[in-house]
Amino acid sequence: MKKNILFAAVLTLCSGTVMAEIGAGVQIGTTGAGVDAAYAFNNLITARVGYSGYSYNKTSNYNDVDYDGKLTLSNIRTLADLSLPLGFRATGGLIFQGNKINLTGKPSGGTYTINGTTYQASDVGQFDGQIKWKNSAAPYLGLGWGSVSSTGIGFYADIGAMYQGKSKTTLNLTCGTALDASQCAQLRADGEAERIKVQDKASKYQWYPVISMGLSIGF
Template identity: 25%
Template structure:
């Protein structure tokens, strides 16, 4: 009977003191006292990482909670990007940083620029006048990369803040500049030089592309698309100031047109440049490499 009572008392005491398991438990049986040292109960919690790499999609998962979870986690997320990339293309040479919200959505901030005229041949035609081009590009941008199927296929959209300029020099053809269908003697006009700038201060863009992974950390990408830069403002000047001859098929050197000046020819060339819409939609073609953390 004593054994049963002792057992019952011990069980009750142990159960009622589970929350104080670190303290010793004393059970008295007659003149004898028995001390039981309770073992502390250890509860293990598995901490889930704020993000986990997805080798198939090539982005990180579960960062939405980190972004909106508080100031500390927001700072940690912003200062620990999902990826950095280097790129080259029609917008210039540059780089971007990406922050992934989930396995299908990644925010990007980047810049591309430099002299990229050689990437599209270094010259262009505005109607019948051929121009040599030197460019100075600066294109900071903010955008989002979507992976609608959570694989290598991507769709991008965002805003560019363009600060792009073009210096142009006209090339005479057969000793004449043909502007608006009229052939002006190049020796009388002199050198036609000018510049062009985009009117848009903000330019929306859209792309499609692919981003296959080479390893868990390294990948490649390619994108094609367009940015709406708007129309351009142009400025053209002529190096001569005397009278200008116009080719009429009668006189070998052309016929002098009274009152016609090289400056007027330059202004006609300026109007053609501004009417030219090849810069209104700037094509986006770029390739690059990505390192993912």
């Protein structure tokens, strides 16, 4: 009898809130804005799926090269929540990420500076590229508060990180008609050196921080 009472007390403490069977939520955070759906197996374990996305345009300077950049976030979440005391929870799973940055090189003052070499704008034809990260299925670990499947309207929040791996950078750089063969070869070599620099810089962000908050309704 005492064991049953103790077990019931632990369940009550861990759940923090009354759980509905299913719930839905809307959220916003570092992976974009999106929606979640959840199914509570019991007061301890909940399965959650969701999607969030966002796009943003910005002109930036990388390694003395000006780029028009477009950040695209696209993330599908498949997560499991384990209830902890006082309404907190531990969360783990996979985030199927399609995050990328599209880059278009642009001249500054009528010239490009690529790998320390200055080129006239007419010397360069196509100059664009893309940064992606290798783990399309990125493992995620985090902590949270609140539950998407709590009865009624509620608040939930997550903080954690997904491991998206090293970056994969492509850079398409073609020569303008004003360059001869040797100058074109130099431009291509400078372009490859620039690609490696951008890739090395982007690979520092193998762990992507995930911070979000949202409103939920459970049924």
